[in-house]
Amino acid sequence: MNDGGPLLEVEAVSVRFGALMALHQVSLQIQRGEILAIIGPNGAGKTTLLNVISGFYQPSEGRIRFAGADRTRLRPPDVAALGIARTFQNVALFKGMSVLDNIMTGRLLKMRGNILTDALWWGPARAQELAHRAAVERIIDFLEIQAIRKTPAGTLPYGLQKRVELARALAAEPQLLLLDEPMAGMNVEEKEDMCRFVLDVNGEFGTTMALIEHDMGVVMDISDRVVVLDYGRKIADGTPEQVRKDQAVLDAYLGVAHE
Amino acid sequence: MSEVLRGLVAPFAEIAGNPAFFAEVLIGGVAAGLMYSLVALGFVLIFKASGVFNFAQGVMVLFAALTLVGLMERGIPVPVALVLTIGVMILLAFAIERVVLRPLVNQEHIILFMATIGLNFFLEGFGEMLWGANVKRLDVGIPDTSFKIGSVLVNRLELTAAITAAVLVTVLALFFQKTGIGRALRAVADDHEAALSLGIPLRTIWTVVWSVAGFVAIVAGVMWGAKSGVQFSLSLIALKSLPVLILGGFTSVPGAVAGGLIIGVCEKIAEVYWGPLVGGAIENWFAYVLALAFLLFRPQGLFGERIIERV
Numbered sequence: 225m226n227d228g229g230p231l232l233e234v235e236a237v238s239v240r241f242g243a244l245m246a247l248h249q250v251s252l253q254i255q256r257g258e259i260l261a262i263i264g265p266n267g268a269g270k271t272t273l274l275n276v277i278s279g280f281y282q283p284s285e286g287r288i289r290f291a292g293a294d295r296t297r298l299r300p301p302d303v304a305a306l307g308i309a310r311t312f313q314n315v316a317l318f319k320g321m322s323v324l325d326n327i328m329t330g331r332l333l334k335m336r337g338n339i340l341t342d343a344l345w346w347g348p349a350r351a352q353e354l355a356h357r358a359a360v361e362r363i364i365d366f367l368e369i370q371a372i373r374k375t376p377a378g379t380l381p382y383g384l385q386k387r388v389e390l391a392r393a394l395a396a397e398p399q400l401l402l403l404d405e406p407m408a409g410m411n412v413e414e415k416e417d418m419c420r421f422v423l424d425v426n427g428e429f430g431t432t433m434a435l436i437e438h439d440m441g442v443v444m445d446i447s448d449r450v451v452v453l454d455y456g457r458k459i460a461d462g463t464p465e466q467v468r469k470d471q472a473v474l475d476a477y478l479g480v481a482h483e
Numbered sequence: 484m485s486e487v488l489r490g491l492v493a494p495f496a497e498i499a500g501n502p503a504f505f506a507e508v509l510i511g512g513v514a515a516g517l518m519y520s521l522v523a524l525g526f527v528l529i530f531k532a533s534g535v536f537n538f539a540q541g542v543m544v545l546f547a548a549l550t551l552v553g554l555m556e557r558g559i560p561v562p563v564a565l566v567l568t569i570g571v572m573i574l575l576a577f578a579i580e581r582v583v584l585r586p587l588v589n590q591e592h593i594i595l596f597m598a599t600i601g602l603n604f605f606l607e608g609f610g611e612m613l614w615g616a617n618v619k620r621l622d623v624g625i626p627d628t629s630f631k632i633g634s635v636l637v638n639r640l641e642l643t644a645a646i647t648a649a650v651l652v653t654v655l656a657l658f659f660q661k662t663g664i665g666r667a668l669r670a671v672a673d674d675h676e677a678a679l680s681l682g683i684p685l686r687t688i689w690t691v692v693w694s695v696a697g698f699v700a701i702v703a704g705v706m707w708g709a710k711s712g713v714q715f716s717l718s719l720i721a722l723k724s725l726p727v728l729i730l731g732g733f734t735s736v737p738g739a740v741a742g743g744l745i746i747g748v749c750e751k752i753a754e755v756y757w758g759p760l761v762g763g764a765i766e767n768w769f770a771y772v773l774a775l776a777f778l779l780f781r782p783q784g785l786f787g788e789r790i791i792e793r794v
Contacts, residue, residue, distance in 0.1 A: 278680060304682030316677035318670050320734075329670045333682040335663040353663075396681065 229292055231256045231400055231432050232277065237286030239272055239456075246272040248456040249286070254400065259426050260434045261447035261464075265476060268453040270436045271313060274402050277434075278310045279303035291399070305333055309398035313405050313436075315385045319378030323388050326377050327363060330395025331356045360395055366428075367391050367421055383414035387421070394425065401425070403435035407442060415439065419446050444468065452476065494756035503634040508755050509748060514641040516747020517648035518710075521703040523724040523731065523739040524652060525696040530733045531659070532692040533584070534672040535595040539603040541721020543697060546610045547572055548704030548713045552621050553614035561623065565701075572697030580690045588685065589675050607718065616715070621708035644706040651702055655695070656736040668692065669734070726774030732784025741785055746770045 230253035239247040247269045254260050262270050275281040277288065279300040287296045290306055298306070309330070318326050335352065364370055367387055372380060377388055386406060393401055406422065407415045423446055425431050437443050443450060443464065450467040452460040454476040460467050467473055498505045522544060529537040550571050554564035583598050627640045659665040670678045671688050679685055707717055724743075731742025750773075754766040777784070 280676070280679070300676075300679035301682045301684045304680060310680050312677065312680075316674045316680075318673035318677065320673060321666075321669055325666060325669075329666055329678075329681055329683070332663055332667055332670075392681070 228256070230254060231291060232434075233287075233289040234273075234277070235287045235289070237273075237276060237283045237288065239269075239276055239281055240284040245456050247276065247283075250453070250456070250458050251286075252451050252458060252461060254432060254434055255449075256432055257426070257430050258432060258448040259422065259446055261443045261450045262434060262436045262453065263438070263440075263443055263450060264453035267455075269456040270453055271404055272456075273453065274310065274404055274434070274436065277303075278308060278402060304396065307397075307399035308402065309393035309396045309400075310402035311386070311389045311393050311404055311406060313408065315382070315389050317377040317385055317389055317392070319376065321377060322374050323369060323377055323380070323391075324360065324364075324373045326388055327360045327391045327395045328356065330392040331360065333396055359397075363391050363394050366424070367394075383410050383418075386410070386418065390418075390421065390425075394429075394431075397429075399432060401431050401433045403433065405436050405438065407437060407439060415442060422446055490757075490760045494760075497756055506635045507637075508751050510635065510637060511641065512748035512751035513744060514638075514645040514747070515751060516744040517645045517652070517740075518703065518706055518743075519720075519724050519727045519747055520652055520740045520743030521648045521699060521706065522720055523727040523743055524655060524736065525699040525703070526721075526724060526728055527731075527733065527736055527739045528655070528659075528692050528696045528699065530672070532668045532671055532688055533595060534592050535599065536733070537696070538596065538599040539606055540696065540700065540724075541718040542603045542606045542610070543572075543575075543700040544704045544707065544721065545713070545715065545718040546575075546606050546704075547697065547701040548621065548708040548717060549610045549614045549619075551701065551705060552619045552708065552713045555621075556619070568701055569698060572701060573694045576690050576693035576697050579693050580686060584689050585686065607715075618712050618714040619708075621705065621713050623705060623709050625709065627709075640709060644710070647702060647706065651699065652736070652740050655699075656740070659736055664688075664691075672734075723770065726770040728784070729774040730777050730784055732786045735784065735786035738784055738786035746773065749773060 232254040234250060234252050236249045236251050237247055238245065238249055250269070250273065252260075262273060264270050272281060276283050279298045279302065283296060287294060289295065290308070295303070295306065318329065321329075335356065364373060367390065369384065369387060369391065372384060372388075377385060380388065386408075390403070390406065393403075403422070407418050410418060419442055422433065422435070426433055435447075447464060450460070450462065450464050451458060452467060452470070452473050454472075459472045459476060460470045462470070522540065525540045525543065526537060529535060529540070547568060551564055551568045554567055555561060559567070579602065583602060584595070587595055587598060625640050625643050627638070629636045629638045631637070659668065667678070667683050667688060670681065670683055671685060675685060703720075704713070704717065707720060711717075723746075727739060727742040727746050729742075730745055731738025731740070750766050750769040753769045754763070758765045
């Protein structure tokens with residue numbers, strides 16, 4: 225399976241909501257091990273693209289292949305089972321649960337199949353719980369959130385909530401991690417921390433990542449490649465340097481005089 | 484003045500004067516309390532898995548009891564009828580998931596709540612259409628008679644009901660507290676999208692939970708039905724479990740048990756000893772007053788999750 229081909233291929237995908245074309249014939253590839261940034265003005269279709277990849281929206285046209293296999297029509301839980309984890313633009317934590325429990329839910333897929341035997345088999349079930357707990361503790365150390373382990377997630381400041389959401393996604397040990405504006409609403413310091421974590425996760429676990437980000441400084445710093453969307457179409461795809469000089473991108477962001 | 488004083492003190496003297504009778508009252512309270520717990524449990528399960536107060540839980544109890552009695556009236560032996568009823572409730576769970584819940588994924592909780600109100604009226608009518616609206620006797624083979632332990636009188640039917648409820652509640656509490664599925668349930672209740680993105684199969688969880696709630700409804704229906712006949716008022720005991728939920732917390736299985744016991748025991752004691760002083764019938768409203776008082780001091784209930792509001 226690990227043939228060195230792209231991890232994810234989006235082939236001419238369109239998403240239509242009634243008369244609105246949210247995505248128009250978008251094709252892109254995510255290579256194994258890279259950090260891909262998806263940028264574009266508001267309403268360009270970035271989150272729609274993420275939702276299509278993670279199965280929340282079904283494409284009207286086009287195909288999606290993951291690790292070489294077609295998976296255009298999968299539902300979110302099946303996508304998760306394939307090894308694709310994600311975070312949400314408006315933090316979607318389980319607010320009443322502790323940080324620890326939140327991250328533990330990220331391991332539910334790994335516990336699957338034991339849901340019914342769990343209740344009957346005390347020994348193995350407990351051993352399993354402990355093993356998962358150990359994995360979660362490693363992630364907690366890694367993201368430096370030891371002190372808030374027992375805190376209800378809903379009471380945390382926004383920046384920390386984003387970090388816990390990243391931890392929960394990591395707990396699933398994904399092959400592909402989709403981050404929807406992981407640094408939105410953060411101050412400079414929090415952004416620097418988050419950048420460091422993203423790079424560390426990529427470096428240490430080799431996790432492939434696609435992230436949506438508005439802060440161009442961040443995008444240029446951490447991404448290997450940048451895809452630019454505008455009005456649902458892909459207008460550029462290349463290294464940060466190439467994209468920075470691309471005329472279509474400049475036009476999209478700065479506007480262009482129509483004569 | 485002395486009247487009031489006597490009213491407050493006299494019942495205590497009565498309790499001290501006849502401990503055996505007090506024990507009977509206590510046992511009666513515990514038995515009733517466990518039955519409340521049983522109904523409350525159905526609410527808790529669904530609330531945990533969808534954050535929705537299932538208005539139709541009481542009618543599910545009635546529907547389950549009606550189905551069981553209806554099948555028995557047609558000459559089907561009790562064990563077979565019981566298995567068939569379980570089958571019907573599981574089918575119902577599948578249907579509810581498919582027809583009611585699935586189209587409403589990610590909607591506001593209030594919308595799901597409205598849907599359960601609709602479900603309530605549908606089940607009520609459907610049950611009557613299938614099985615008729617008469618009061619029916621449910622005989623499960625346990626005599627409604629009493630025996631003595633020492634000098635304390637104990638009712639066989641109540642004892643059986645209490646033991647059944649206790650076992651069921653313990654099993655469910657362990658299942659949902661100690662296993663991964665408990666966490667999955669809470670996750671689903673908190674945020675559908677996030678739960679889906681973690682690979683939690685929403686539909687399966689909902690079907691399982693509504694099936695279990697249906698099963699709990701059968702047990703409650705059988706116990707209450709055997710005690711007071713299968714009739715429409717059975718669906719009203721759901722209202723009695725509201726104060727139980729407020730006391731115990733909507734999200735806690737042990738809370739449903741503790742809440743049920745507290746309500747059951749308190750209202751029996753209040754009825755027997757203080758009832759005569761105010762002309763009786765305390766039992767009907769005492770639980771609600773208790774719940775109201777509780778809301779003031781601990782709105783999340785004894786065991787409920789902390790209520791978090793970020794301003």
